[in-house]
Amino acid sequence: MPDGTLIHTPIHAPLACCDEEPGLLPVAEARARLLHGALPVAGEEVLAPTAALGRLLAAAPRSARSLPPFDQSAMDGYALHAADLAAGATDLAAGAAPLVLRRIAAGDPPGPAIGPGEAVRVLTGAPVPPGAAAVVMEEHVALREGRVEPRRPPRPGTNIRRRGEDLAEGDLLLAPGTRLDARHLALLAAADIDQVAVRRRVRVALLSNGNELGAAIRDSNRPMLAALLARPEIALTDLGVLPDDPAALAAALAEAARGHDLILASGGISGSDADHLPGALRAAGGEVEVLKLAQKPGKPLAHGRLGAARCLFLPGNPLAALVGFLTLGRPLLARLAGAAEGAGPAPVAALAARGFARKPGREEFLPARVIGQDASGLPLVEPAGLFGSARLVPLAAADGLLWVPADIAQVRPGDALRFHPFAAGFGLA
Known part of the structure; x- marks a missing residue:
């Protein structure tokens, strides 16, 4: 099959997993069709790391220095020579205790090497002098007449962070496709990286379709989807609300395809005589496939291509549009943006706080709230209200x-379920 060819399956072909009605397509299969032939957008930008927050790396940066850049103390304490580590605490206390020569703080030079019977006071992060074999914590020593008497001499290497043990100069720092966040900016700064190559933004055109959207019924989908698309790797164009006019829709789609990587729409795909988006895409010269998904809400969906632009048409009901975007639109955008595979947010394990019945046949996404935790810390969840897309x-x-x-x-109380929290990132609450 040529790369990018849309896959067509007769909608009357029954699928064994979906007994609500024949022909429903599992979501995983729909996702595979949607992603077939989708490639990351071409082009990249070179930015300072602080300006690249949230962007996706196009190339792997290499460290410009070793981390740590020198042998440094991991504790406040005393740097000792290897010969003094071999002596027991009793021997040192008997008169052979090393003499403290000087003090080294973070930012100070390490100074000359130490030899047997010599010690240096070092603070956390300070360079250890040449000849130092270990650092004994200050809590583990006694000081008498300028000499340090370890209560328990450390093993060689204790409390010393060796140069390059975290990262060597020239090492790869991050993989292409990594979305830069606060952790990565800290690593890039420590590694002395002042520029990174990131993929160009994915250009997305967003529209809603329907004559009913106006004074009586407000368009809630476009603000919701625009908020979901407000991400650093996306450049969004809002095309507004387009009427149920096949010719106007075809012209708008053709114009949008010339300057965008993805056309995202909601409404106009359920199959009534007022739903014109799939036909308009064909009329504009594009390819389209209309699907019925084994997903609730969000059974109707259409996808296709017009020129180089991908197209994804979601249902008109708000919850259905949200679920369709999260299960299908977000993976497509991640692929176009060049995100690393599996980089999306993962669900969490949860337990049903109460039981409820449902009609089987389609996998279902229910708005739910967390009402507590069980003894092991798993969230207890329940539906947030009456269901309706x-x-x-x-x-x-x-x-x-x-x-x-x-x-x-x-679903019975205590059943294990999968929960997709709206809050994500670094929250610990």
Whole structure:
């Protein structure tokens, strides 16, 4: 099959996993079709690391220095020579205790080498002098007449961070596709990297479709999707609300395809005589495949291509549009942006706080809230309100989406479930 060719499956072909109605496509298969032939966008930018926060690396930077850059003390204490480590605490206390020559603080030069019977006071992060074999913690010594008497002499290498033990000059720091966050900026700064190559932004055109969107019914999907697309690696163009006019839709799609990598739309795909987006894409010269997914909400979906631009058309109901974007749109954007495989947020293990019944046949995403934790710390979750793909109040009250497998008809209290929290990143709460 040529790279990028859309895969067509007759929608009447039954799938064994989906008994709600024949022809429903598992979400994993839909994702594979959507990602087939999708490649990272071409082009890159060279930026200072602080300006590249949240961007995706196009090339692997190499360290410009070793870390640590010199042998340094990991503790406040006393640097000792190897000969004095071999002597026992009793021998040292009997008159052979090393003499403290000087003090070295962080930022000071290491000074001359020490020999047997000599010690140097060193502070955390300070360079250890040549000849030092270990640093004994200050809590483990007694000082008498300028001599240091270890209560328990350390083993060789104790409390010394050797030059390059964390990172050697020239080592690869981060893999291409890494999304730069606070950790990476710290590493790049320590490694003396002042420029990084990042992939260019993915250009996304966003629109809503439907004559009903106006004074009576407000468009909630575009603000929601625009917020989800407000990411450093995305350049967003808002095309607004387009009416149910096949010719106008085809012209708008053709214009958007000339300057964008992805056209993302919601509405106009459910199959009624007022749903024109798939036909408009064909009329504009594109390819399109309309799918029915074994997913609730978000069964209808269409995807295709117009010129070099990918197209993804989501359902019109808000929760369905959200779920479709998270399960399919986000992986597609990650592929276009050049993100490392599997770099997306992972679900967490959770337990059902209460039982509820559901109709099996489609895997389901329910707005859910966390109401506590069990004895082992697992979150206890329950649906956030009455289910409905057009309901926004339960979604706003939820802490995340609860995933229920397609074959489950009854969820019982204490059942293990998969939970996708809306909060992510470095939060510890």
